[in-house]
Amino acid sequence: MTDVWHEPARDLPVIGRPDVLVVGAGSAGIAAAIAAGRRGADVMLVERYGFVGGLATFGLINLLLTLDDGCGAQVVAGLCQEFVDRLDARGDARFPSLDEWGSLDPAAVEHWRRWGLIWGAPPDVVRYSVAFDPESFCDVTFDLVRDAGVRLRMHSWCAHAYVRDNRIDAVVLESKKGREVVQPTIVIDATGDGDVIVAAGAPADAVSIPPWLWFRMGGIDEPPPGTFRTTAPGRVLVPFGPLDRRVDATDPDDLTAAELECRDRARIEVARLRESNHGAWLDDVAKLIGITESRRLVGDYVLEKSDGDRRFDDAIARTGHWTKREVVYDIPYRCLTTSTVSNLLASGRCISTSRYVHQATKEIPAAMATGEAAGAAATHALDAGGNARAVDVERVRRDLSAAGAIV
Numbered sequence: 529m530t531d532v533w534h535e536p537a538r539d540l541p542v543i544g545r546p547d548v549l550v551v552g553a554g555s556a557g558i559a560a561a562i563a564a565g566r567r568g569a570d571v572m573l574v575e576r577y578g579f580v581g582g583l584a585t586f587g588l589i590n591l592l593l594t595l596d597d598g599c600g601a602q603v604v605a606g607l608c609q610e611f612v613d614r615l616d617a618r619g620d621a622r623f624p625s626l627d628e629w630g631s632l633d634p635a636a637v638e639h640w641r642r643w644g645l646i647w648g649a650p651p652d653v654v655r656y657s658v659a660f661d662p663e664s665f666c667d668v669t670f671d672l673v674r675d676a677g678v679r680l681r682m683h684s685w686c687a688h689a690y691v692r693d694n695r696i697d698a699v700v701l702e703s704k705k706g707r708e709v710v711q712p713t714i715v716i717d718a719t720g721d722g723d724v725i726v727a728a729g730a731p732a733d734a735v736s737i738p739p740w741l742w743f744r745m746g747g748i749d750e751p752p753p754g755t756f757r758t759t760a761p762g763r764v765l766v767p768f769g770p771l772d773r774r775v776d777a778t779d780p781d782d783l784t785a786a787e788l789e790c791r792d793r794a795r796i797e798v799a800r801l802r803e804s805n806h807g808a809w810l811d812d813v814a815k816l817i818g819i820t821e822s823r824r825l826v827g828d829y830v831l832e833k834s835d836g837d838r839r840f841d842d843a844i845a846r847t848g849h850w851t852k853r854e855v856v857y858d859i860p861y862r863c864l865t866t867s868t869v870s871n872l873l874a875s876g877r878c879i880s881t882s883r884y885v886h887q888a889t890k891e892i893p894a895a896m897a898t899g900e901a902a903g904a905a906a907t908h909a910l911d912a913g914g915n916a917r918a919v920d921v922e923r924v925r926r927d928l929s930a931a932g933a934i935v
Protein backbone atom coordinates (compact mmCIF):
# COMPACT_ATOMS: atom_id res chain seq x y z
CA MET A 529 0.00 0.00 0.00
CA THR A 530 1.19 3.54 -0.75
CA ASP A 531 2.33 5.54 2.27
CA VAL A 532 -0.26 8.07 3.42
CA TRP A 533 -0.10 11.32 5.33
CA HIS A 534 -3.21 12.77 6.93
CA GLU A 535 -4.02 16.31 5.77
CA PRO A 536 -5.72 18.23 8.58
CA ALA A 537 -9.20 19.58 7.81
CA ARG A 538 -9.34 23.34 7.30
CA ASP A 539 -11.78 26.10 6.32
CA LEU A 540 -11.52 27.37 2.76
CA PRO A 541 -12.52 30.79 1.42
CA VAL A 542 -15.59 30.79 -0.86
CA ILE A 543 -14.69 33.02 -3.81
CA GLY A 544 -17.94 32.82 -5.74
CA ARG A 545 -21.46 31.44 -5.99
CA PRO A 546 -22.05 31.81 -9.76
CA ASP A 547 -25.09 30.43 -11.54
CA VAL A 548 -22.82 28.45 -13.86
CA LEU A 549 -19.25 27.27 -13.30
CA VAL A 550 -17.45 26.08 -16.43
CA VAL A 551 -14.26 24.12 -15.67
CA GLY A 552 -11.73 24.16 -18.53
CA ALA A 553 -11.36 26.87 -21.20
CA GLY A 554 -10.76 24.66 -24.25
CA SER A 555 -13.00 24.93 -27.29
CA ALA A 556 -15.94 23.32 -25.43
CA GLY A 557 -15.53 25.40 -22.27
CA ILE A 558 -15.31 28.76 -24.01
CA ALA A 559 -18.41 27.96 -26.07
CA ALA A 560 -20.25 26.88 -22.90
CA ALA A 561 -19.26 30.02 -21.00
CA ILE A 562 -20.14 32.39 -23.85
CA ALA A 563 -23.49 30.65 -24.46
CA ALA A 564 -24.45 30.84 -20.78
CA GLY A 565 -23.19 34.41 -20.36
CA ARG A 566 -25.12 35.64 -23.41
CA ARG A 567 -28.29 34.21 -21.88
CA GLY A 568 -27.84 36.41 -18.82
CA ALA A 569 -26.36 33.88 -16.38
CA ASP A 570 -23.66 34.80 -13.88
CA VAL A 571 -20.82 32.64 -15.26
CA MET A 572 -17.35 31.77 -13.99
CA LEU A 573 -14.87 30.08 -16.34
CA VAL A 574 -11.91 28.39 -14.67
CA GLU A 575 -8.74 27.36 -16.51
CA ARG A 576 -5.57 25.76 -15.12
CA TYR A 577 -3.20 27.51 -17.56
CA GLY A 578 -2.64 31.14 -18.58
CA PHE A 579 -4.28 30.69 -21.97
CA VAL A 580 -7.54 29.64 -23.56
CA GLY A 581 -8.50 27.26 -26.36
CA GLY A 582 -6.87 24.09 -25.00
CA LEU A 583 -5.79 21.69 -27.74
CA ALA A 584 -7.28 23.96 -30.42
CA THR A 585 -4.74 26.71 -29.65
CA PHE A 586 -1.80 25.63 -27.49
CA GLY A 587 -2.02 22.04 -28.69
CA LEU A 588 -1.53 23.54 -32.18
CA ILE A 589 -4.53 21.55 -33.47
CA ASN A 590 -5.36 24.44 -35.78
CA LEU A 591 -7.84 22.67 -38.05
CA LEU A 592 -11.61 22.63 -37.62
CA LEU A 593 -12.60 19.18 -38.94
CA THR A 594 -15.41 19.38 -39.96
CA LEU A 595 -18.52 21.56 -40.06
CA ASP A 596 -20.23 19.48 -42.78
CA ASP A 597 -21.56 16.01 -43.59
CA GLY A 598 -19.06 15.33 -46.42
CA CYS A 599 -21.74 15.76 -49.05
CA GLY A 600 -22.00 19.54 -49.14
CA ALA A 601 -24.37 20.26 -46.23
CA GLN A 602 -23.34 22.17 -43.11
CA VAL A 603 -24.15 20.35 -39.84
CA VAL A 604 -22.27 22.49 -37.25
CA ALA A 605 -22.90 26.24 -37.07
CA GLY A 606 -23.75 28.44 -34.04
CA LEU A 607 -20.76 29.69 -32.05
CA CYS A 608 -18.29 27.63 -34.09
CA GLN A 609 -19.47 29.41 -37.26
CA GLU A 610 -19.25 32.75 -35.43
CA PHE A 611 -15.60 31.99 -34.57
CA VAL A 612 -14.91 31.15 -38.24
CA ASP A 613 -16.54 34.43 -39.34
CA ARG A 614 -14.51 36.44 -36.85
CA LEU A 615 -11.24 34.65 -37.69
CA ASP A 616 -11.97 35.18 -41.39
CA ALA A 617 -12.64 38.89 -40.86
CA ARG A 618 -9.18 39.15 -39.26
CA GLY A 619 -7.61 37.32 -42.23
CA ASP A 620 -6.72 34.39 -39.97
CA ALA A 621 -8.79 31.52 -41.44
CA ARG A 622 -8.71 29.58 -44.72
CA PHE A 623 -11.52 27.29 -45.91
CA PRO A 624 -13.22 26.14 -49.11
CA SER A 625 -16.13 28.25 -50.32
CA LEU A 626 -19.68 26.87 -50.25
CA ASP A 627 -19.60 25.88 -53.94
CA GLU A 628 -16.54 23.67 -53.29
CA TRP A 629 -18.05 21.62 -50.43
CA GLY A 630 -18.54 18.02 -51.56
CA SER A 631 -16.35 18.53 -54.66
CA LEU A 632 -14.31 15.60 -55.97
CA ASP A 633 -12.34 17.83 -58.36
CA PRO A 634 -8.70 16.61 -58.04
CA ALA A 635 -7.23 20.13 -58.26
CA ALA A 636 -9.49 21.41 -55.46
CA VAL A 637 -8.77 18.30 -53.37
CA GLU A 638 -5.01 18.75 -53.83
CA HIS A 639 -5.22 22.47 -52.95
CA TRP A 640 -7.03 21.81 -49.66
CA ARG A 641 -4.92 18.75 -48.82
CA ARG A 642 -1.98 21.11 -48.51
CA TRP A 643 -3.96 23.00 -45.86
CA GLY A 644 -4.54 19.76 -43.89
CA LEU A 645 -8.24 19.70 -44.70
CA ILE A 646 -8.51 16.40 -46.65
CA TRP A 647 -8.74 13.17 -44.65
CA GLY A 648 -10.40 9.78 -44.76
CA ALA A 649 -10.80 6.90 -47.17
CA PRO A 650 -11.10 7.53 -50.93
CA PRO A 651 -12.75 9.06 -52.78
CA ASP A 652 -11.12 12.28 -51.55
CA VAL A 653 -13.63 15.08 -51.18
CA VAL A 654 -13.47 18.76 -50.25
CA ARG A 655 -15.15 19.30 -46.87
CA TYR A 656 -16.24 22.42 -45.02
CA SER A 657 -13.16 22.41 -42.76
CA VAL A 658 -11.13 25.40 -41.61
CA ALA A 659 -7.43 26.13 -41.02
CA PHE A 660 -6.96 28.96 -38.52
CA ASP A 661 -4.36 30.89 -36.56
CA PRO A 662 -4.27 29.87 -32.86
CA GLU A 663 -3.28 33.27 -31.44
CA SER A 664 -6.16 34.86 -33.32
CA PHE A 665 -8.48 32.18 -31.88
CA CYS A 666 -7.33 33.23 -28.39
CA ASP A 667 -8.01 36.91 -29.10
CA VAL A 668 -11.47 36.16 -30.50
CA THR A 669 -12.14 34.12 -27.35
CA PHE A 670 -11.01 36.86 -24.98
CA ASP A 671 -13.23 39.40 -26.79
CA LEU A 672 -16.31 37.16 -26.76
CA VAL A 673 -15.82 35.98 -23.18
CA ARG A 674 -15.53 39.59 -22.00
CA ASP A 675 -18.55 40.69 -24.09
CA ALA A 676 -20.63 37.88 -22.58
CA GLY A 677 -19.79 39.16 -19.07
CA VAL A 678 -18.03 35.91 -18.08
CA ARG A 679 -15.71 36.00 -15.06
CA LEU A 680 -12.55 34.33 -16.35
CA ARG A 681 -10.25 32.83 -13.72
CA MET A 682 -7.03 31.40 -15.19
CA HIS A 683 -4.07 29.85 -13.33
CA SER A 684 -6.50 27.83 -11.21
CA TRP A 685 -6.84 24.04 -11.18
CA CYS A 686 -10.06 22.35 -10.30
CA ALA A 687 -8.75 19.99 -7.62
CA HIS A 688 -11.95 18.42 -6.31
CA ALA A 689 -15.75 18.53 -6.22
CA TYR A 690 -17.79 17.72 -3.13
CA VAL A 691 -21.22 16.18 -3.67
CA ARG A 692 -24.08 16.37 -1.21
CA ASP A 693 -27.59 15.03 -1.82
CA ASN A 694 -26.82 14.04 -5.40
CA ARG A 695 -25.53 17.48 -6.39
CA ILE A 696 -22.17 19.24 -6.46
CA ASP A 697 -22.09 21.52 -3.44
CA ALA A 698 -18.52 22.82 -3.71
CA VAL A 699 -15.77 22.86 -6.30
CA VAL A 700 -12.27 23.24 -4.89
CA LEU A 701 -9.73 25.28 -6.87
CA GLU A 702 -5.98 25.18 -6.30
CA SER A 703 -3.71 28.09 -7.25
CA LYS A 704 -0.81 30.10 -5.90
CA LYS A 705 -3.37 31.60 -3.48
CA GLY A 706 -3.93 28.13 -2.05
CA ARG A 707 -7.23 26.26 -1.99
CA GLU A 708 -10.43 28.17 -2.67
CA VAL A 709 -14.04 27.11 -3.10
CA VAL A 710 -16.72 27.96 -5.65
CA GLN A 711 -20.34 27.03 -4.95
CA PRO A 712 -22.15 27.14 -8.28
CA THR A 713 -25.74 26.26 -9.02
CA ILE A 714 -24.66 24.13 -11.97
CA VAL A 715 -21.27 22.88 -13.20
CA ILE A 716 -20.12 22.18 -16.76
CA ASP A 717 -17.14 19.81 -17.08
CA ALA A 718 -15.09 21.02 -20.07
CA THR A 719 -11.74 19.68 -18.85
CA GLY A 720 -11.39 17.19 -21.71
CA ASP A 721 -10.30 14.59 -19.14
CA GLY A 722 -13.56 14.59 -17.17
CA ASP A 723 -11.89 15.82 -13.98
CA VAL A 724 -15.14 17.08 -12.42
CA ILE A 725 -17.06 13.99 -13.52
CA VAL A 726 -14.57 11.75 -11.73
CA ALA A 727 -14.20 13.99 -8.66
CA ALA A 728 -17.99 14.04 -8.28
CA GLY A 729 -18.14 10.26 -8.45
CA ALA A 730 -20.08 10.01 -11.72
CA PRO A 731 -19.35 6.90 -13.80
CA ALA A 732 -16.63 7.30 -16.44
CA ASP A 733 -14.72 5.24 -18.98
CA ALA A 734 -10.94 5.69 -19.26
CA VAL A 735 -8.48 4.75 -21.97
CA SER A 736 -4.76 5.10 -22.61
CA ILE A 737 -3.65 6.27 -26.05
CA PRO A 738 -0.48 7.07 -28.03
CA PRO A 739 0.17 10.85 -27.76
CA TRP A 740 1.15 13.37 -30.46
CA LEU A 741 3.23 16.55 -30.38
CA TRP A 742 2.43 18.94 -33.22
CA PHE A 743 4.86 21.74 -34.05
CA ARG A 744 5.37 24.56 -36.57
CA MET A 745 8.38 25.38 -38.73
CA GLY A 746 9.25 28.74 -40.29
CA GLY A 747 11.17 29.47 -43.48
CA ILE A 748 9.46 26.78 -45.60
CA ASP A 749 7.47 28.13 -48.56
CA GLU A 750 6.09 24.87 -49.93
CA PRO A 751 4.84 22.37 -47.32
CA PRO A 752 6.78 19.07 -47.62
CA PRO A 753 4.57 15.94 -47.76
CA GLY A 754 2.79 15.32 -44.47
CA THR A 755 3.01 18.98 -43.39
CA PHE A 756 0.42 21.70 -43.89
CA ARG A 757 0.25 25.31 -45.00
CA THR A 758 -0.76 27.84 -42.33
CA THR A 759 -2.24 31.34 -42.51
CA ALA A 760 1.30 32.76 -42.13
CA PRO A 761 3.29 32.52 -45.39
CA GLY A 762 6.48 30.48 -44.97
CA ARG A 763 5.24 28.65 -41.88
CA VAL A 764 4.12 25.02 -41.93
CA LEU A 765 2.26 22.91 -39.39
CA VAL A 766 3.81 19.51 -38.66
CA PRO A 767 1.29 17.00 -37.23
CA PHE A 768 4.01 15.04 -35.46
CA GLY A 769 3.36 11.67 -33.84
CA PRO A 770 2.06 9.46 -32.48
CA LEU A 771 4.41 7.86 -29.98
CA ASP A 772 4.62 4.08 -30.36
CA ARG A 773 3.25 3.45 -26.88
CA ARG A 774 0.10 4.25 -24.94
CA VAL A 775 -0.06 6.87 -22.22
CA ASP A 776 -2.48 7.44 -19.36
CA ALA A 777 -3.18 11.15 -19.75
CA THR A 778 -4.38 11.39 -16.16
CA ASP A 779 -1.08 10.12 -14.70
CA PRO A 780 1.47 12.97 -14.33
CA ASP A 781 4.47 10.61 -14.29
CA ASP A 782 3.36 8.87 -17.46
CA LEU A 783 2.59 12.23 -19.09
CA THR A 784 5.98 13.67 -18.12
CA ALA A 785 7.80 10.70 -19.63
CA ALA A 786 5.66 11.03 -22.77
CA GLU A 787 6.42 14.78 -23.07
CA LEU A 788 10.16 14.05 -22.99
CA GLU A 789 9.94 11.14 -25.42
CA CYS A 790 7.79 13.12 -27.88
CA ARG A 791 10.14 16.08 -27.61
CA ASP A 792 13.23 13.94 -28.32
CA ARG A 793 11.58 12.38 -31.38
CA ALA A 794 10.30 15.75 -32.61
CA ARG A 795 13.86 17.15 -32.43
CA ILE A 796 15.00 14.48 -34.85
CA GLU A 797 12.16 15.35 -37.23
CA VAL A 798 12.96 19.09 -36.96
CA ALA A 799 16.61 18.36 -37.85
CA ARG A 800 15.47 16.27 -40.85
CA LEU A 801 13.20 19.06 -42.10
CA ARG A 802 15.95 21.66 -41.63
CA GLU A 803 18.35 19.53 -43.64
CA SER A 804 15.99 19.32 -46.60
CA ASN A 805 14.74 22.93 -46.29
CA HIS A 806 17.73 25.23 -46.10
CA GLY A 807 17.21 28.17 -43.73
CA ALA A 808 14.15 26.66 -42.00
CA TRP A 809 13.71 27.05 -38.25
CA LEU A 810 11.55 25.64 -35.46
CA ASP A 811 8.80 28.18 -34.80
CA ASP A 812 7.08 26.56 -31.82
CA VAL A 813 6.15 23.23 -30.27
CA ALA A 814 2.67 22.54 -28.88
CA LYS A 815 2.49 23.49 -25.21
CA LEU A 816 -0.18 20.83 -24.72
CA ILE A 817 0.73 17.27 -25.60
CA GLY A 818 -1.74 15.82 -28.14
CA ILE A 819 -4.18 13.63 -26.22
CA THR A 820 -7.11 12.44 -28.29
CA GLU A 821 -8.83 10.43 -25.54
CA SER A 822 -8.70 9.95 -21.81
CA ARG A 823 -11.87 9.83 -19.68
CA ARG A 824 -15.50 10.05 -20.83
CA LEU A 825 -18.74 10.28 -18.89
CA VAL A 826 -20.92 7.18 -18.97
CA GLY A 827 -24.06 9.25 -18.96
CA ASP A 828 -27.80 8.84 -19.36
CA TYR A 829 -27.18 7.77 -22.97
CA VAL A 830 -24.02 6.40 -24.61
CA LEU A 831 -23.97 7.34 -28.30
CA GLU A 832 -22.98 4.31 -30.40
CA LYS A 833 -21.76 3.64 -33.94
CA SER A 834 -25.19 2.21 -34.80
CA ASP A 835 -26.73 5.62 -33.96
CA GLY A 836 -25.21 7.14 -37.12
CA ASP A 837 -27.95 8.92 -39.09
CA ARG A 838 -30.52 8.18 -36.38
CA ARG A 839 -32.62 11.21 -35.43
CA PHE A 840 -33.12 11.87 -31.70
CA ASP A 841 -35.96 13.99 -30.30
CA ASP A 842 -33.57 15.40 -27.69
CA ALA A 843 -30.69 16.22 -30.09
CA ILE A 844 -28.90 19.38 -28.95
CA ALA A 845 -26.08 19.24 -31.53
CA ARG A 846 -25.10 17.39 -34.69
CA THR A 847 -21.76 16.43 -36.20
CA GLY A 848 -20.34 14.74 -39.25
CA HIS A 849 -17.28 12.48 -39.12
CA TRP A 850 -13.91 13.83 -40.28
CA THR A 851 -12.84 10.58 -41.98
CA LYS A 852 -16.25 9.37 -43.17
CA ARG A 853 -18.73 10.84 -45.59
CA GLU A 854 -22.48 10.55 -45.41
CA VAL A 855 -22.77 9.85 -41.70
CA VAL A 856 -24.16 12.41 -39.31
CA TYR A 857 -24.58 11.91 -35.59
CA ASP A 858 -27.35 13.62 -33.69
CA ILE A 859 -26.01 14.19 -30.15
CA PRO A 860 -28.76 13.61 -27.59
CA TYR A 861 -28.92 15.87 -24.54
CA ARG A 862 -28.66 12.67 -22.44
CA CYS A 863 -24.99 12.33 -23.53
CA LEU A 864 -24.31 15.41 -21.37
CA THR A 865 -26.21 14.36 -18.23
CA THR A 866 -25.88 11.71 -15.51
CA SER A 867 -28.42 10.34 -13.05
CA THR A 868 -25.71 10.32 -10.36
CA VAL A 869 -25.10 14.10 -10.11
CA SER A 870 -28.07 16.35 -10.90
CA ASN A 871 -26.27 19.67 -11.43
CA LEU A 872 -23.49 18.43 -13.72
CA LEU A 873 -23.22 18.64 -17.52
CA ALA A 874 -20.42 17.23 -19.67
CA SER A 875 -19.17 18.88 -22.86
CA GLY A 876 -16.49 18.47 -25.53
CA ARG A 877 -14.08 15.56 -25.39
CA CYS A 878 -15.66 13.97 -22.29
CA ILE A 879 -19.32 13.54 -23.29
CA SER A 880 -20.93 10.11 -23.14
CA THR A 881 -20.17 8.15 -26.32
CA SER A 882 -18.53 4.92 -27.39
CA ARG A 883 -14.88 5.10 -28.47
CA TYR A 884 -15.96 4.84 -32.10
CA VAL A 885 -18.31 7.83 -31.96
CA HIS A 886 -15.81 9.76 -29.84
CA GLN A 887 -13.72 10.04 -33.02
CA ALA A 888 -16.44 12.34 -34.36
CA THR A 889 -17.67 14.12 -31.20
CA LYS A 890 -14.14 14.98 -29.96
CA GLU A 891 -13.41 17.18 -32.99
CA ILE A 892 -13.27 20.93 -32.34
CA PRO A 893 -16.51 21.89 -34.16
CA ALA A 894 -18.45 19.16 -32.33
CA ALA A 895 -16.78 20.09 -29.02
CA MET A 896 -17.86 23.71 -29.53
CA ALA A 897 -21.38 22.54 -30.40
CA THR A 898 -21.77 20.41 -27.26
CA GLY A 899 -20.18 23.21 -25.22
CA GLU A 900 -22.66 25.73 -26.61
CA ALA A 901 -25.52 23.32 -25.89
CA ALA A 902 -24.33 22.72 -22.32
CA GLY A 903 -24.06 26.47 -21.72
CA ALA A 904 -27.58 27.11 -23.03
CA ALA A 905 -29.06 24.12 -21.16
CA ALA A 906 -27.38 25.25 -17.91
CA THR A 907 -29.30 28.54 -18.03
CA HIS A 908 -32.56 26.64 -18.51
CA ALA A 909 -31.64 24.41 -15.57
CA LEU A 910 -31.40 27.47 -13.30
CA ASP A 911 -35.22 27.59 -13.22
CA ALA A 912 -35.11 24.05 -11.84
CA GLY A 913 -32.58 24.86 -9.09
CA GLY A 914 -29.73 23.64 -11.26
CA ASN A 915 -31.20 20.22 -11.99
CA ALA A 916 -29.86 19.53 -15.48
CA ARG A 917 -32.17 16.55 -15.94
CA ALA A 918 -35.28 18.65 -15.25
CA VAL A 919 -34.91 21.00 -18.22
CA ASP A 920 -37.43 21.09 -21.04
CA VAL A 921 -35.10 19.88 -23.81
CA GLU A 922 -37.45 21.03 -26.56
CA ARG A 923 -37.12 24.59 -25.22
CA VAL A 924 -33.32 24.26 -25.19
CA ARG A 925 -33.42 23.03 -28.80
CA ARG A 926 -35.57 26.00 -29.87
CA ASP A 927 -33.27 28.38 -27.98
CA LEU A 928 -30.16 26.93 -29.69
CA SER A 929 -31.79 27.06 -33.14
CA ALA A 930 -32.77 30.68 -32.61
CA ALA A 931 -29.11 31.43 -31.80
CA GLY A 932 -27.96 29.86 -35.08
CA ALA A 933 -26.95 26.38 -33.90
CA ILE A 934 -27.94 23.30 -35.90
CA VAL A 935 -29.77 20.76 -33.74
Ligand SMILES: Cc1cc2nc3c(=O)[nH]c(=O)nc-3n(C[C@H](O)[C@H](O)[C@H](O)COP(=O)(O)OP(=O)(O)OC[C@H]3O[C@@H](n4cnc5c(N)ncnc54)[C@H](O)[C@@H]3O)c2cc1C
Binds near residue numbers: 575684819878890
Ligand atom coordinates in the same frame (compact mmCIF):
# COMPACT_ATOMS: atom_id res chain seq x y z
C1 LIG B 1 -3.17 14.87 -32.14
C2 LIG B 1 -4.57 15.38 -32.26
C3 LIG B 1 -5.06 15.74 -33.51
C4 LIG B 1 -6.35 16.25 -33.63
N1 LIG B 1 -6.78 16.70 -34.85
C5 LIG B 1 -7.92 17.41 -34.92
C6 LIG B 1 -8.24 18.12 -36.11
O1 LIG B 1 -7.50 18.12 -37.08
N2 LIG B 1 -9.42 18.82 -36.14
C7 LIG B 1 -10.27 18.85 -35.07
O2 LIG B 1 -11.32 19.49 -35.16
N3 LIG B 1 -9.98 18.20 -33.92
C8 LIG B 1 -8.81 17.50 -33.83
N4 LIG B 1 -8.48 16.88 -32.65
C9 LIG B 1 -9.43 16.86 -31.53
C10 LIG B 1 -9.54 18.18 -30.80
O3 LIG B 1 -8.35 18.93 -30.87
C11 LIG B 1 -9.90 18.02 -29.33
O4 LIG B 1 -10.65 16.87 -29.08
C12 LIG B 1 -10.70 19.24 -28.86
O5 LIG B 1 -9.89 20.39 -29.06
C13 LIG B 1 -11.11 19.04 -27.43
O6 LIG B 1 -11.67 20.22 -26.91
P1 LIG B 1 -12.11 20.26 -25.39
O7 LIG B 1 -12.48 21.66 -25.09
O8 LIG B 1 -13.11 19.19 -25.12
O9 LIG B 1 -10.81 19.82 -24.56
P2 LIG B 1 -9.36 20.51 -24.45
O10 LIG B 1 -8.99 21.21 -25.68
O11 LIG B 1 -8.49 19.42 -23.94
O12 LIG B 1 -9.57 21.61 -23.34
C14 LIG B 1 -9.64 21.32 -21.95
C15 LIG B 1 -9.26 22.56 -21.19
O13 LIG B 1 -9.47 22.33 -19.79
C16 LIG B 1 -8.32 22.71 -19.07
N5 LIG B 1 -8.29 21.84 -17.88
C17 LIG B 1 -8.10 20.51 -17.86
N6 LIG B 1 -8.19 20.04 -16.60
C18 LIG B 1 -8.43 21.11 -15.82
C19 LIG B 1 -8.61 21.27 -14.40
N7 LIG B 1 -8.61 20.21 -13.56
N8 LIG B 1 -8.83 22.51 -13.92
C20 LIG B 1 -8.86 23.59 -14.76
N9 LIG B 1 -8.68 23.49 -16.10
C21 LIG B 1 -8.48 22.27 -16.61
C22 LIG B 1 -7.17 22.48 -20.04
O14 LIG B 1 -6.03 23.23 -19.69
C23 LIG B 1 -7.79 22.92 -21.35
O15 LIG B 1 -7.66 24.29 -21.58
C24 LIG B 1 -7.19 16.36 -32.49
C25 LIG B 1 -6.69 16.01 -31.23
C26 LIG B 1 -5.39 15.53 -31.11
C27 LIG B 1 -4.85 15.24 -29.74
